[in-house]
Amino acid sequence: MSIEMLEKSIGWQKSLNIATAVYKITETFPKEERYGLTSQIRRCGTSILFNIAEGILKHSKKDFANYLTIARGSCGELYTQLVLCEKLGYIDHTACKEIMIQLEEIIKILQSSIKTLRKR
Numbered sequence: 001m002s003i004e005m006l007e008k009s010i011g012w013q014k015s016l017n018i019a020t021a022v023y024k025i026t027e028t029f030p031k032e033e034r035y036g037l038t039s040q041i042r043r044c045g046t047s048i049l050f051n052i053a054e055g056i057l058k059h060s061k062k063d064f065a066n067y068l069t070i071a072r073g074s075c076g077e078l079y080t081q082l083v084l085c086e087k088l089g090y091i092d093h094t095a096c097k098e099i100m101i102q103l104e105e106i107i108k109i110l111q112s113s114i115k116t117l118r119k120r
Helices: 003-008 010-026 037-056 061-088 093-119
Strands: none
Touching: 003 010, 003 037, 010 037, 010 061, 010 093, 037 061, 061 093
């Protein structure tokens, strides 16, 4: 696996978009959330990206599948955090829905990739 494969990965590209979006939406969160929800949601958003990247550059398909599984779990965590942020009034419904749609796409990509890697 190579850096070129990393940059060509649709899952990696989409997760980079999500990580960027998460940073942008959390800029407006209340200051008292800086070390709470803001920090948590940013770590979770980047965790998806970082685990996909690490998995792509691993040597074994088993390791790759494991990192994609972790990334998929982070998608669920981020989805839940977004629901909470919307309910708390930190983000509006439209912004929340846009990221959730992207998350659902990434989950499908990850699930398909994990299934393919585990068959081999």
